[in-house]
Amino acid sequence: MMDAVAGRQHHEVLARLARVTDPELDEPVTTLGFITDVAVEGGHVAIRFRLPTYWCAANFAFLMAEDMRREVAALDWVQRVDVTLDDHMYADTINGGIRRGATFHEAFGNDAAADLDELRLTFNRKSFQRRQELLLRALLEAGRAPEMLVRLTVAGLHAACDDEVLGGLAARYLDRRDIPGSFDGGSLAFVDVQGRPLSAADAMRPYLRSLRNVAVNVEFNGALCRGLLAARFNEAQPDDREPTLRDFMLQALSRQTGEGQGHAQDTAPR
Amino acid sequence: MYKTKDGEEIFIIDGHTHFWDGSPANQKNIHGAQFIDCFYGYHNALSPKENLWPKDKFDKYSAEQMYNDLFVDGPDDMAILQSTYLTDFYKNGFNTTERNSAMAKKWPNRFILNGAFDPRDGERGLDELDELAAKYNLKGVKLYTAEWRGDSRGYKLSDPWCYKYLERCEKLGIKNIHVHKGPTIIPLDRDAFDVADVDHCATDFPNLNFIVEHCGLPRLDDFCWIAVQETNVYGGLAVVLPFIHSRPGYFAHVLSELLFWLGEDKLLFASDYGIWTPRWLVEKFMAFELPDEVKRETGTDLTLQAKKKILGLNAARLYGIDVEAQKKKLAHAEAVAAE
Numbered sequence: 001m002m003d004a005v006a007g008r009q010h011h012e013v014l015a016r017l018a019r020v021t022d023p024e025l026d027e028p029v030t031t032l033g034f035i036t037d038v039a040v041e042g043g044h045v046a047i048r049f050r051l052p053t054y055w056c057a058a059n060f061a062f063l064m065a066e067d068m069r070r071e072v073a074a075l076d077w078v079q080r081v082d083v084t085l086d087d088h089m090y091a092d093t094i095n096g097g098i099r100r101g102a103t104f105h106e107a108f109g110n111d112a113a114a115d116l117d118e119l120r121l122t123f124n125r126k127s128f129q130r131r132q133e134l135l136l137r138a139l140l141e142a143g144r145a146p147e148m149l150v151r152l153t154v155a156g157l158h159a160a161c162d163d164e165v166l167g168g169l170a171a172r173y174l175d176r177r178d179i180p181g182s183f184d185g186g187s188l189a190f191v192d193v194q195g196r197p198l199s200a201a202d203a204m205r206p207y208l209r210s211l212r213n214v215a216v217n218v219e220f221n222g223a224l225c226r227g228l229l230a231a232r233f234n235e236a237q238p239d240d241r242e243p244t245l246r247d248f249m250l251q252a253l254s255r256q257t258g259e260g261q262g263h264a265q266d267t268a269p270r
Numbered sequence: 271m272y273k274t275k276d277g278e279e280i281f282i283i284d285g286h287t288h289f290w291d292g293s294p295a296n297q298k299n300i301h302g303a304q305f306i307d308c309f310y311g312y313h314n315a316l317s318p319k320e321n322l323w324p325k326d327k328f329d330k331y332s333a334e335q336m337y338n339d340l341f342v343d344g345p346d347d348m349a350i351l352q353s354t355y356l357t358d359f360y361k362n363g364f365n366t367t368e369r370n371s372a373m374a375k376k377w378p379n380r381f382i383l384n385g386a387f388d389p390r391d392g393e394r395g396l397d398e399l400d401e402l403a404a405k406y407n408l409k410g411v412k413l414y415t416a417e418w419r420g421d422s423r424g425y426k427l428s429d430p431w432c433y434k435y436l437e438r439c440e441k442l443g444i445k446n447i448h449v450h451k452g453p454t455i456i457p458l459d460r461d462a463f464d465v466a467d468v469d470h471c472a473t474d475f476p477n478l479n480f481i482v483e484h485c486g487l488p489r490l491d492d493f494c495w496i497a498v499q500e501t502n503v504y505g506g507l508a509v510v511l512p513f514i515h516s517r518p519g520y521f522a523h524v525l526s527e528l529l530f531w532l533g534e535d536k537l538l539f540a541s542d543y544g545i546w547t548p549r550w551l552v553e554k555f556m557a558f559e560l561p562d563e564v565k566r567e568t569g570t571d572l573t574l575q576a577k578k579k580i581l582g583l584n585a586a587r588l589y590g591i592d593v594e595a596q597k598k599k600l601a602h603a604e605a606v607a608a609e
Contacts, residue, residue, distance in 0.1 A: 089300075
């Protein structure tokens with residue numbers, strides 16, 4: 001039986017992990033089904049994860065492992081974090097590198113031409129554009145005028161996003177609002193990825209269309225990854241919707257309380 | 271041959287097919303096993319349920335099975351065999367030109383056989399390309415820039431040695447360069463999705479056609495930008511088309527962007543057989559219409575004329591196939607076989 005403290009700690013770890021996204025898919029590793037096990041023992045946290053194919057890009061895998069470790073280590077009660085990648089062609093190199101706190105370049109030596117900062121930035125830009133597009137389209141659909149949106153401030157955005165859906169989209173977008181440059185409540189809510197104000201309101205549609213190409217690219221891998229993950233681990237895909245973070249957390253919690261420390265793939269429906 | 275409900279015949283050239291051997295007996299190492307498993311994952315992820323194959327059929331299928339899936343059960347009139355060597359993973363290679371040639375030899379009117387080269391083979395490879403071109407009368411090659419070779423994790427089309435090979439292709443009459451730019455095996459930190467190298471080559475080799483397989487997805491925006499500037503760049507729809515079943519709305523967006531930027535004369539149908547089979551792909555594609563909202567936003571339309579070009583006429587133009595003459599040839603061969 002898991003006591004209340006352990007249950008809370010487990011919950012906190014999952015919440016930290018939910019902040020880690022697959023760089024290309026811009027979705028939390030938790031909702032993507034990458035996390036297979038989270039074990040907490042005192043101040044020691046052990047996380048296992050997997051990816052849709054044996055070939056998934058090593059730099060992305062490394063980046064996610066690094067992010068998981070950093071996020072979970074930020075909890076004040078955590079003393080040690082072990083992150084283990086399973087079933088991957090570079091599992092040993094990545095796991096060893098993460099364990100010793102090496103950079104990607106140090107872990108891979110000559111095979112790695114560069115470190116991951118630029119990659120992280122590239123994908124953060126795409127993430128900014130994708131989140132902005134979703135929010136802008138939702139605001140237009142909710143009847144907000146383009147003329148108003150191009151002049152809206154960050155503080156005004158909070159006020160304009162008065163329901164749960166818009167509020168959620170706005171929070172996700174503002175999480176990346178610093179990509180084009182630092183901002184405060186008085187800054188324009190919507191700028192392009194270079195930080196320039198959006199031009200006249202009649203240019204909104206073509207702008208949105210250009211942003212949608214970013215999403216179209218990302219979605220290509222997103223749809224493939226989900227299908228590949230399900231095929232690889234012989235798991236049923238949900239018919240009508242993607243699993244949400246809540247589904248995952250409920251599943252993980254019931255697993256922890258009910259069955260100790262089994263891997264998700266042992267308990268997943270076949 | 272596909273016939274519309276009005277009786278119109280649509281001539282179909284399947285731009286991307288393989289006669290592979292991914293069976294355990296041919297696997298050299300764990301990479302070989304994982305490679306075919308990954309392909310099987312694609313097959314599972316995007317095929318309609320009723321078109322799923324058992325794994326052992328997927329690992330290795332017979333020549334007769336392939337012929338049947340493409341031309342008897344399937345609507346293809348012709349198919350292009352693309353060669354993928356992967357000799358670091360498979361004892362006899364995955365689907366080498368030689369292995370694929372068995373299909374072309376058996377059914378010469380049905381198949382166009384493409385070879386391959388790897389610029390990392392240096393001078394020796396150039397000689398081999400000469401031999402391959404002479405032996406199989408090649409009109410095209412398939413390049414896999416992300417393929418491992420010893421310590422190398424891939425190459426770029428713009429590498430100096432690659433230019434020597436492209437010059438040789440020009441000399442040998444190999445006009446069609448199919449380049450795999452899409453979902454890839456083993457990108458380390460090298461950006462294997464990057465399509466920028468196609469841009470350089472397309473400018474420097476205006477007499478060659480560059481068919482970017484999988485349309486550079488997930489870098490569609492970069493690809494469209496290059497293709498709009500270079501008149502000799504085409505998009506191959508392998509892997510893109512199967513989304514028509516599981517994600518039709520998404521497929522409509524991708525296709526409308528391709529129609530907008532490249533146009534209906536620059537896109538080639540492909541099943542990527544044996545990952546997918548052409549029958550369901552062609553049936554769904556013929557029945558497909560762009561939603562009004564997408565049409566409005568991009569100002570494009572998927573007309574019957576556009577479908578005919580994408581399904582066969584564009585590939586026929588690139589490969590110098592006279593469609594009417596070829597139809598007669600195929601009908602004659604069928605009549606002889608039936609006697």
